[in-house]
Amino acid sequence: MLWTIVEKEFKFILTSPKFFATFLVCSMLILLSFFVGIQEYRATVAQFETGQTMNQQSLRERTTWSGATNRIYRQPDPLQIIVLGVNYDVGRFSPINVWMPVKLLESAYSQELIYAVFRLLDFNFIVVVVLSLFAILFTYDAINGERESGTLKLTLANAVPKSTLIVAKLIGSWIGLVVPLLIPLLLGALLLMVYQIPLSTDHWIRLLCLLGLAILYFTFFMTLGLLVSSLTQRSVTSFMVLLVSWIILTLIVPRAAIMIAGQIVQVPSAAEIDSQIDGYSKSEWEKYRDGIQKTWERRNNELEQVPEKEREVYREQKLWSWLEEDDAARKTMQEGVARYSKQVKEDMENRKLQQVKTGFVLSRFSPASAFQLAAMNLAETDIFIKKRYEQALNDYHVVYSDFIQKKSKEGGGEGLRITVDSEKGFNVQIPDMKKTIRADEIPQFQHPKRNTGDVIADLMMDAALLVVFSGMVLVGVLTAFLRYDVR
Amino acid sequence: MFKIILLKEMRETIGSAKFVFSFSVCTVLILLAFYVGARNYQVNRAQYEASVRENLRQMEGLTDWGQVESQIFLPPTPLAALISGLSNDVGRSIKVEAVGELISENSRYGEDPIYAVFRFLDLEFVFQVVLSLFAILLAYNAVNGEKEQGTLKLTFANAVPKDRYILAKLSGVFASVVVPMLLPILIGCGILVIMDIPMNGSEWLRLAMIVVAGLLFFMVFLNLSIFVSAKTERSSYSFLILLIAWIFFVLIVPRTSILLAGRAIDVPSIDEIHAQKFRNQSQLWTEDMQKIDAFVPPSNDPEKAFAAFNTFMNTTRETRETKIAEFNQRLNEDRNNRQAVQREWAFGIARFSPATSLSLAVMSLAGTSHAIAQQFLDQARSYQQSFAQFIKSKNNGETGGHMVRVKIGGAPQEKAKPINPYEIPAFHFQSMSVGEYITPALTDIGLLIGFNLMFFAGAVWAFSKFDVR
Amino acid sequence: MTPMLEAKNLTKRYEDQTLALDRVSFSVLPGQIYAMLGGNGAGKTTTINIFLNFINPTDGEALVDGIVTHLQPLAAKTKIAFVSENVMLYPNFTAIENLEYFTKLAGKRYVKKDLESVLSRVGLQKEAFDRKLKGFSKGMRQKCGIAIAILKDAPAIILDEPTSGLDPKAGFEFMKLLMELREEQKAILMSTHDIFRAKENSDVVGIMNQGQLVMQRTQKELEGEDLEKLYVQFMAGYMEPVSA
Structure with a gap:
């Protein structure tokens, strides 16, 4: 019985114009999204590689270690083809040097504004916006449409339990939407292979998870369609109700939630924080310079004590330890600045995290956000990518600074040393310009990659949420249809 | 005759459930967009002011003008809160030193990617996505629906000319749908006034034009719907076709074409530009090092020698910086030109969709188009000059640099006096004249009118061939 | 003989308190055609809806082969075939596909040849068998509907104004089929506006007005009477006691 109806539903959908339209549009859009995604990925990889090469080149041309600025670029991940997420919104690289805290700079969108106008077109977008609309299109008249056309009466004049009918309808239309989804997806996967996108087993596992999520996501909209269809008498009404629900769930709730969160938890702007850090850093520098001035005055006084003849020798003896003292003082000062900066930034980060969490909790009232957040997690293009990179960069910053400090001790400094001495006259020392540094000695940066197991574990919440959403609606459908007036 | 049909059309539309439905949803969304925009503006304004204050405060206690670098900020505008456009993608602050290249950083989306995930609920979004969908909903069965009901036959059993009928129908739908939409928009403007959002005459005018563009766009979809409705036999088909057309026009075409x-158009990546700039810079630096190495002081008196060296260094430095600036300028201009070509092509193709025209028009009008990045940078450059002048005047004609001077022996130095950062010239972002905002939008508004005329003509033509049986 | 279809004191009061059926009782025996006459809103369709458990009765019960429809709706429905006033089938399926589906729902399995022979029997042209239902006229759809009813092979057949809107020839053929089904000992309950055919072909005629069964006579009792006159009379409010 069940399968008779499922078969009929499936056949009915297959022969309907809306299936034809859906299949065509879905296939086109999914393939298009893969194609566009692949183009974007390759552009990103090309940029990443140029960036790295240029960075290597600049480093190789350097003659001294001190002051060497390394640039760490975020490594593109092929999953951005499917879920671009905030990949283009977050800075692409951070300069790494001794005197500056890490900061991701120059996001792709801020540098190429043209792409920011309409933003992305990835598979994730197609699923969130287009597939959900089609899911509604498939089921909005499942019940009341049959009532309007009169076939519902004829069907229920037979010994068909209503629950069987509704479940069969769900399964039938579900298969009817999975097919138009799977065929272009397989072609898309083929496209990925043809273009030789480097996908590891982990990537494929994540893609499968994403597919599962996408199916859960549009199942929700199908059940929602059934629910409204069995709550209303006319299919025109149910479509209107569904369209508005769709607008609210996919377009309004996520945006509104984040904005409300922004109002609830306020975070100072980055520029404000930067100014604060700069201010602290400058005052520390000033203190340091005053200190150095005083120290040298003291040392000079010390010199005065020494008989004039021995003065030069004494000075020569002391000079190195003096310079080391100065260096140590500078290092302490710089560490102090770094600590302060870290503290202030951490405070802000915590506030921000609070804000994000609030926003996400609120937005998860909509399955569209639940899906999108989960998808971004899977592809590691979520908003925490910034945090992950900043953490990794901070760790690297420590290693790098130590390395540079060690190296600069071995080699000379980069700056000019100008001494004007009443005895020896004017003297300029410039660094050796012939010998370049060996850039390949620079410690390697480990790009933060999340463990697939962890990612999938994180996913469970959203997946469960989607299941709960659909389950709730399904219960609603069953109760509504059991009470449905079939006349 | 015309009036009878017009009035009937208006009564039918306004009385229909779908009108009540979509009108109330639109009202809520438009009001929300205005309210949220106003709130956002207030928050952004407060943050902006705090940043400006903090920037000056952090300089208090400094004693050396040569160490001063100032941060300037792009101020928020009320229209940017209503039509966010690219305002969240461009860097909003620039560090200004007396010399050196200016780079804007701290874009809102870059700093708070959370907002980038779902973006903002602004007026453009309501116009572009929601209103267009409702236009379809309201008019998808304008013609074929009457046929299905059987009322079309009855109407044409009377001496009604077809062209008169379709004209009345179109104007009826417009009058009953477009006019009510003005109501929430007016209330929205009221919200701006009540919440004390400072809007000048130029901004009100531009807001009015934004609304006009939005309504024109809405009408494009009304016309399109009536056209498709007159071209198909069954309303379920026309709806399906229109929904797909909507998906393509609003969601797909703009994104894909761009x-x-x-x-497809080659623009050198920013990294290549950076690398070229860097190479040029280090080459010049190396050359200067040789010059410095060869420097011979005119006298051996330490004070005089140092003074001479200082002057020498300053000249060298300034020459170098000028060269660097020229070189960078050339590279930037080249990239800008290429980007302009890229824009022309990409936007040109994307304009096949009226949604693109709407976006571009309202962004230009709101002053949140791509032009804002350049505008900010240009103004920052001219500010940099006055800043440099100021620093020089304070710093014995030197632009400063990162030199640490240690003097051993001689007379003890007197303690340096702290600077007064509030003397630094303030940066005022100059908004453009009304004309400069409106001119670039005219093409797109023209295009929207064109789309309207095209679909309107299509509707009249299709109806003249419509089989009323 | 036990009645196949039986209404016992059927009463239906809607939520808005309108009384759609008021203690209606009648029965249909196997091999009998029962014709229900009455104006629009008289309660004919409500009666049928209760038999099909599309709605529950407020009071009383409808029985199919002794099974109370609102208590065991599924069991009852295995014994009823239904033809509606305007048979609507899936427009993008062919006649055969529609038949296949609905007979499967009825729990029957037929090969295509059987389906075709029944379609021929109900008088559908051969060319139409594999055409989609989209272009079918009302008469053709009614034929498919009766074919589905025949194929279900249920002991009871309920028809809701099956001949309204059919041309005279089609109506005649339709009634001929019903007579054949009567020969097969089916119990047939039919609502109709067609006074002439009701008198001609049915075994019992009931007249309903404002939710009440105001008259019920066998064919024998009607012999020589002018049914049309009676109808107008009863519809005007005249009433005679009816016993099941």
Whole structure:
């Protein structure tokens, strides 16, 4: 019985114009999204590689270690083809040097504004916006449409339990939407292979998870369609109700939630924080310079004590330890600045995290956000990518600074040393310009990659949420249809 | 005759459930967009002011003008809160030193990617996505629906000319749908006034034009719907066709054409530009090092020698910086030109969709188009000059640099006096004249009118061939 | 003989308190055609809806082969075939596909040849068998509907104004089929506006007005009477006691 109806539903959908339209549009859009995604990925990889090469080149041309600025670029991940997420919104690289805290700079969108106008077109977008609309299109008249056309009466004049009918309808239309989804997806996967996108087993596992999520996501909209269809008498009404629900769930709730969160938890702007850090850093520098001035005055006084003849020798003896003292003082000062900066930034980060969490909790009232957040997690293009990179960069910053400090001790400094001495006259020392540094000695940066197991574990919440959403609606459908007036 | 049909059309539309439905949803969304925009503006304004204050405060206690670098900020505008456009993608602050290249950083989306995930609920979004969908909903069965009901036959059993009928129908739908939409918009403007959002005459005018563009766009979809409705036999078909047309026009065409056309045009990546700049800079630096090495002081008196060296260093430095600036300028201009070509192509193709025209028009009008990045940078450059002048005047004609001077022996130095950062010239972002905002939008508004006329003509033509049986 | 279809004191009061059926009782025996006459809103369709458990009765019960429809709706429905006033089938399926589906729902399995022979029997042209239902006229759809009813092979057949809107020839053929089904000992309950055919072909005629069964006579009792006159009379409010 069940399968008779499922078969009929499936056949009915297959022969309907809306299936034809859906299949065509879905296939086109999914393939298009893969194609566009692949183009974007390759552009990103090309940029990443140029960036790295240029960075290597600049480093190789350097003659001294001190002051060497390394640039760490975020490594593109092929999953951005499917879920671009905030990949283009977050800075692409951070300069790494001794005197500056890490900061991701120059996001792709801020540098190429043209792409920011309409933003992305990835598979994730197609699923969130287009597939959900089609899911509604498939089921909005499942019940009341049959009532309007009169076939519902004829069907229920037979010994068909209503629950069987509704479940069969769900399964039938579900298969009817999975097919138009799977065929272009397989072609898309083929496209990925043809273009030789480097996908590891982990990537494929994540893609499968994403597919599962996408199916859960549009199942929700199908059940929602059934629910409204069995709550209303006319299919025109149910479509209107569904369209508005769709607008609210996919377009309004996520945006509104984040904005409300922004109002609830306020975070100072980055520029404000930067100014604060700069201010602290400058005052520390000033203190340091005053200190150095005083120290040298003291040392000079010390010199005065020494008989004039021995003065030069004494000075020569002391000079190195003096310079080391100065260096140590500078290092302490710089560490102090770094600590302060870290503290202030951490405070802000915590506030921000609070804000994000609030926003996400609120937005998860909509399955569209639940899906999108989960998808971004899977592809590691979520908003925490910034945090992950900043953490990794901070760790690297420590290693790098130590390395540079060690190296600069071995080699000379980069700056000019100008001494004007009443005895020896004017003297300029410039660094050796012939010998370049060996850039390949620079410690390697480990790009933060999340463990697939962890990612999938994180996913469970959203997946469960989607299941709960659909389950709730399904219960609603069953109760509504059991009470449905079939006349 | 015309009036009878017009009035009937208006009564029918306004009385229909779908009108009540979509009108109330639109009202809520438009009001929300205005309210949220106003709130956002207030928050952004407060943050902006705090940043400006903090920037000056952090300089208090400094004693050396040569160490001063100032940060300037792009101020928020009320229209940017209503039509966010690219205002969240461009860097909003620039560090200004007396010399050196200016780079804007701290874009809102870059700093708070959370907002980038779902973006903002602004007026453009309501116009572009929601209103267009409702236009379809309201008019998809304008013609074929009457046929299905059987009322079309009855109407044409009377001496009604077809062209008169379709004209009345179109104007009826417009009058009953477009006019009510003005109501929430007016209330929205009221919200701006009540919440004390400072809007000048130029901004009100531009807001009015934004609304006009939005309504024109809405009418494009009304016309399109009536056209499709007159071209198909059954309303379920016309709805399906229109929904797909909507998906393509609003969601797909703009994105795809920009992504594909944009990538097809070669623009040197920012990293290449950086690397070239860097290479040039280090080469000049190396050359200067040789010069410095060869420097021979005119006298051996330490004070005089140092003074001479200082002057020498300053000149060298300034020459170098000028060269660097020229070189960078050339590279930037080249990239800008290429980007302009890229824009022309990509936007040109994307304009096949009226949604693109709407976006571009309202962004230009709101002053949140791509032009804002350049405008900010240009103004920052001219500010940099006055800043440099100021620093020089304070710093014995030197632009400063990162030199640490240690003097051993001689007379003890007197303690340096702290600077007064509030003397630094303030940066005022100059908004453009009304004309400069409106002119670039005219093409797109023209295009919207064109789309309207095209679909309107299509509707009249299709109806003249419509089989009323 | 036990009645196949039986209404016992059927009463239906809607939520808005309108009384759609008021203690209606009648029965249909196997091999009998029962014709229900009455104006629009008289309660004919409500009666049928209760038999099909599309709605529950407020009071009383409808029985199919002794099974109370609102208590065991599924069991009852295995014994009823239903033809509606305007048979609507899936427009993008062919006649055969529609038949296949609905007979499967009825729990029957037929090969295509059987389906075709029944379609021929109900008088559908051969060319139409594999055409989609989209272009079918009302008469053709009614034929498919009766074919589905025949194929279900249920002991009871309920028809809701099956001949309204059919041309005279089609109506005649339709009634001929019903007579054949009567020969097969089916119990047939039919609502109709067609006074002439009701008198001609049915075994019992009931007249309903404002939710009440105001008259019920066998064919024998009607012999020589002018049914049309009676109808107008009863519809005007005249009433005679009816016993099941």
